[in-house]
Amino acid sequence: MSDYCEAAVRKGFEEIAFTDHLTVFPNGSSSTGSLDWLRLESYVEEARMVSEKYGGKLTVRLGLEVDYIPGNEKILEDMLDSYDFDFLMGSVHFVGGICIDSPSHRILVEKEIGKNGFNKFYSAYMRLVGKAVETGLFNVVSHIDIVRIWGFTPSDGFLDEQNVLRLVKQHGMCIEVSSRGLRQPVNSIYPSQRIMRKTRELEISLTVGTDAHSVEEIDYAYDSLINYVKAFGYDSIATISKRRIMERKFE
Numbered sequence: 001m002s003d004y005c006e007a008a009v010r011k012g013f014e015e016i017a018f019t020d021h022l023t024v025f026p027n028g029s030s031s032t033g034s035l036d037w038l039r040l041e042s043y044v045e046e047a048r049m050v051s052e053k054y055g056g057k058l059t060v061r062l063g064l065e066v067d068y069i070p071g072n073e074k075i076l077e078d079m080l081d082s083y084d085f086d087f088l089m090g091s092v093h094f095v096g097g098i099c100i101d102s103p104s105h106r107i108l109v110e111k112e113i114g115k116n117g118f119n120k121f122y123s124a125y126m127r128l129v130g131k132a133v134e135t136g137l138f139n140v141v142s143h144i145d146i147v148r149i150w151g152f153t154p155s156d157g158f159l160d161e162q163n164v165l166r167l168v169k170q171h172g173m174c175i176e177v178s179s180r181g182l183r184q185p186v187n188s189i190y191p192s193q194r195i196m197r198k199t200r201e202l203e204i205s206l207t208v209g210t211d212a213h214s215v216e217e218i219d220y221a222y223d224s225l226i227n228y229v230k231a232f233g234y235d236s237i238a239t240i241s242k243r244r245i246m247e248r249k250f251e
């Protein structure tokens, strides 16, 4: 965390948020890409330490990117209950046992799409995102249409998106605008323009994130993200402290 903070200060950021992955399956097992939940305590402690160290220079927010997998709600609740995170991001990476953004599962995704078409897959994914929102556990939806990762575009699915965004609005949540997709085969910012227009119409707040998995990535295409947000008429982005959303206006 200290390395990330150091880089953030050097690159002129005033604020940084850590959102390590937490993936827990309904049977209690975890995935290899996940933070070990037994280490949550030290994760929180490390954030407290860097927050102190960089106080005045950099605001440090602490969260998690938590996988929603039907049936894991209760475990998540119990696991996260005792920590005071600034915010939690909810994400869907698993559709019917397939990890949609894993290169080793790409062939399974393509097989599924070959069989039933992308619209069906997109719908199934979006319904899961809607369920994640309805758990009420999260403050932000991460990379809401990462299901496009391998370059597929839905020709349908507008209603599924609308349903999800209405739920997001009802729950007072934010949508993340992410540059992750710019370093994936789809080569596009998440969410799509179609989702962005609806998000704007519903006046849903946006957070921006680079989904950095290395220090070098912390500002990946950051200017493009801000320009993208502005292009849809937004004059601010959201930052979240202790579950409270605050808008930061652009200068």
Ligand SMILES: [Zn+2]
Residues within 6 Å of the ligand: 065, 091, 093, 142, 143
């Ligand atoms: Zn993710």
